[in-house]
Amino acid sequence: MQTHLHRLFESWMPMFKYILKRILYMALVMWIVTSITFFLLHAIPGDPITAMVQDLPEETRQAYLVSYGFDQPVGKQYLMYLKQLFSGNLGQSLRYPGRKVADIVANYSPVSALVGGIALAVGVLLGLGCGVLAALKRDRWPDRAVMLLALLGTTIPTFVIASVLQYALTVTWPVFPTTGYNGARYLVLPVICMCVGPLATYARYMRSSMLDVVNQDYILTAEAKGLSERRIITHHMLRNALLPCVTMICVSVAGIFSGSFIVESIFSLPGLGRYFISAISDRDYFVVLGLNVVLTGIYVCSILVSDILLMLLDPRIRTVGEEAA
Amino acid sequence: MGELLNVKNLSVTFSAYNGEVKAVRGVSFTVYEGETLAMVGESGCGKSVTAKAILRLLERSSATVSSNSVVEFEGKNLLTLSGKELNQIRGNAIGMVFQDAMASLNPTMTIGNQIIETIRSHKKLGKREASKRACELLELVELPEPQALLRRYPHELSGGQRQRVMIAMALSCDPKLLIADEPTTALDVTIQAQILELLQRLQKRLAMSVLLITHDLGIVAGVADGVQVMYGGSLIEKGTAQDIFCSPKHPYTAALLTAIPRRSMERRSDLYALPGTPPDLRLALDCCPFAARCKYAMPICKKQMPEETGETPGHSCRCWLQHPMAPRVALNGGEAGG
Numbered sequence: 001m002q003t004h005l006h007r008l009f010e011s012w013m014p015m016f017k018y019i020l021k022r023i024l025y026m027a028l029v030m031w032i033v034t035s036i037t038f039f040l041l042h043a044i045p046g047d048p049i050t051a052m053v054q055d056l057p058e059e060t061r062q063a064y065l066v067s068y069g070f071d072q073p074v075g076k077q078y079l080m081y082l083k084q085l086f087s088g089n090l091g092q093s094l095r096y097p098g099r100k101v102a103d104i105v106a107n108y109s110p111v112s113a114l115v116g117g118i119a120l121a122v123g124v125l126l127g128l129g130c131g132v133l134a135a136l137k138r139d140r141w142p143d144r145a146v147m148l149l150a151l152l153g154t155t156i157p158t159f160v161i162a163s164v165l166q167y168a169l170t171v172t173w174p175v176f177p178t179t180g181y182n183g184a185r186y187l188v189l190p191v192i193c194m195c196v197g198p199l200a201t202y203a204r205y206m207r208s209s210m211l212d213v214v215n216q217d218y219i220l221t222a223e224a225k226g227l228s229e230r231r232i233i234t235h236h237m238l239r240n241a242l243l244p245c246v247t248m249i250c251v252s253v254a255g256i257f258s259g260s261f262i263v264e265s266i267f268s269l270p271g272l273g274r275y276f277i278s279a280i281s282d283r284d285y286f287v288v289l290g291l292n293v294v295l296t297g298i299y300v301c302s303i304l305v306s307d308i309l310l311m312l313l314d315p316r317i318r319t320v321g322e323e324a325a
Numbered sequence: 326m327g328e329l330l331n332v333k334n335l336s337v338t339f340s341a342y343n344g345e346v347k348a349v350r351g352v353s354f355t356v357y358e359g360e361t362l363a364m365v366g367e368s369g370c371g372k373s374v375t376a377k378a379i380l381r382l383l384e385r386s387s388a389t390v391s392s393n394s395v396v397e398f399e400g401k402n403l404l405t406l407s408g409k410e411l412n413q414i415r416g417n418a419i420g421m422v423f424q425d426a427m428a429s430l431n432p433t434m435t436i437g438n439q440i441i442e443t444i445r446s447h448k449k450l451g452k453r454e455a456s457k458r459a460c461e462l463l464e465l466v467e468l469p470e471p472q473a474l475l476r477r478y479p480h481e482l483s484g485g486q487r488q489r490v491m492i493a494m495a496l497s498c499d500p501k502l503l504i505a506d507e508p509t510t511a512l513d514v515t516i517q518a519q520i521l522e523l524l525q526r527l528q529k530r531l532a533m534s535v536l537l538i539t540h541d542l543g544i545v546a547g548v549a550d551g552v553q554v555m556y557g558g559s560l561i562e563k564g565t566a567q568d569i570f571c572s573p574k575h576p577y578t579a580a581l582l583t584a585i586p587r588r589s590m591e592r593r594s595d596l597y598a599l600p601g602t603p604p605d606l607r608l609a610l611d612c613c614p615f616a617a618r619c620k621y622a623m624p625i626c627k628k629q630m631p632e633e634t635g636e637t638p639g640h641s642c643r644c645w646l647q648h649p650m651a652p653r654v655a656l657n658g659g660e661a662g663g
Contacts, residue, residue, distance in 0.1 A: 214385065216428065217423060217425060217428035217429040218428065218429055218430055218431040218432070219385075220377075220382055220423065220429070221421075221423060221429045221430065221431075221491075221494075222431070223380075223382055223385075223415065224380055224382060224415055224416060224420075224421040224423075225415065225416035225442070225443045225446070225494065226411075226412040226413065226414070226415035226416035226417055226443070226446055226447060227412070227416070227442065227443075227446050228412060228446070229408070231442070231446070235434070235442070236431055236434075239433055240431070240432070240433055243433070313433070314432075314433060315432070315433060315478040315480070315481075316432055316433075316478070316480050
């Protein structure tokens with residue numbers, strides 16, 4: 001028993017080392033992204049006070065700027081912000097004093113994540129299914145139909161789909177509410193709008209991934225072994241074809257927390273996407289930076305998760321990971 | 326010796342964007358029980374396509390097998406069987422080994438599972454029994470530590486080990502016929518010899534027939550009972566290994582034998598190379614496919630395909646030189662081109 005545990009530990013040790021190394025890199029990436037955002041944001045003309053009230057007396061404006069430290073040189077402001085971040089404080093809104101960035105994330109991102117999550121789940125599942133179907137019926141009508149839909153899905157902008165849906169299902173046939181957020185019925189149209197993109201993307205991606213696998217020699221071996229068509233598809237094709245999609249799915253999952261500005265604006269959903277964009281036009285420095293830190297964090301984590309998942313799913317990468325550590 | 330596999334008039338055509346490639350043109354041959362038949366020819370002559378057509382492995386590609394082709398295995402025409410009946414023969418009565426074992430094994434499945442799924446799709450065995458059988462098979466192909474090997478993935482093995490695994494998998498249901506499609510081409514020379522010796526030992530031990538496809542006449546000499554030479558999609562000469570190596574009848578066979586490097590050759594210029602290139606298989610080729618490169622070519626060779634003629638039983642050839650009215654030329658195997 002002891003030796004077994006020891007062996008298990010030995011085999012997982014390189015993996016731990018590898019993950020630790022990756023976390024250090026992630027911290028580096030987050031620091032770089034935060035710095036770039038900070039300086040870009042300060043390069044935008046104007047300041048939060050002018051963006052809020054235009055005809056403020058100059059003295060009052062100056063007093064506000066001094067109270068927030070905006071009269072200091074940018075370099076000093078940058079160091080102050082980093083210090084604040086390291087103490088675990090994401091800062092608070094300038095526009096709405098007292099609103100903390102952490103609270104904004106807690107209040108607005110669940111709506112974005114709910115709509116985006118359902119849309120992504122529906123889009124990915126249908127997309128992968130359509131892709132597999134298209135690849136198996138290559139050059140026959142199901143393939144043509146899926147590819148046409150995928151083409152339309154990627155080329156028609158979301159706001160066009162949203163407007164058409166709104167017009168058809170709330171004005172012509174009033175089945176769903178137009179805008180707002182008050183229960184499940186309000187989610188149907190935004191979810192449909194948001195799942196079109198992933199559906200089209202994943203259908204195309206899965207189709208080409210499947211076609212890649214179908215032409216591999218090991219599929220020929222599986223046929224020569226006398227396996228049933230069904231087993232060849234489930235055990236030999238799908239797993240290998242899904243591997244390249246894992247990274248894409250993880251990145252998409254990270255994307256749902258930032259929400260969709262367009263869909264949230266059209267359907268008046270209280271999501272993070274809408275809030276994020278309005279914070280930029282308000283020059284609400286701390287909100288933009290704080291949200292950026294959180295969303296970057298989610299992104300780099302999702303990429304780490306996808307790499308770990310790939311290691312677990314693909315034995316070839318597992319060995320490479322051990323060598324790299 | 327009874328007939329095990331009887332291929333009659335097999336023709337395979339691929340549709341490509343720039344025309345139809347007639348890769349196999351009316352090939353007929355028989356594999357007898359317990360014999361090793363070697364099919365030899367240069368790259369692109371249609372030997373691999375013939376092998377794949379036997380098990381109908383071309384159905385996913387753009388290939389069409391002509392409707393009057395017959396592949397008779399133990400009296401059943403494989404080309405007209407239903408998918409289910411065909412799957413009962415594939416991997417069961419006929420095993421197949423491919424050229425590149427790395428590409429031919431599923432990279433994300435353990436060796437054990439790949440062998441076990443073959444066994445369990447043909448035999449009613451539990452997981453544990455199938456796993457035991459897989460272990461025995463790995464022992465049969467002389468792989469060390471079979472139990473540990475079952476849990477390994479293809480990329481963790483060497484090239485020779487992978488090909489042994491492929492062979493074990495092909496033998497998992499005691500096939501009557503093993504089709505080995507260039508089993509040693511992707512391996513280095515010392516491993517090649519080991520794999521060939523293994524195949525030969527297994528063939529004797531399991532009393533099965535082997536259809537060995539290769540472009541290397543050198544490996545055929547020690548292994549094969551019968552040899553058939555393919556060129557431009559047609560079989561141009563058939564015979565016993567003795568016939569082909571000692572008294573080749575077709576100028577192409579003779580040229581192939583001349584091209585085998587020998588130890589007595591010291592300089593690069595001593596190596597013989599047959600001038601010209603293989604024919605374009607998109608052409609109709611109603612003549613002898615070798616006519617354009619043959620140094621004995623006569624006017625008729627470019628007009629009409631010669632019939633199959635045999636002097637001694639079992640040794641036949643498609644060449645106008647065999648015609649009673651043709652001039653006598655000396656094709657003394659190795660010395661012909663030198």
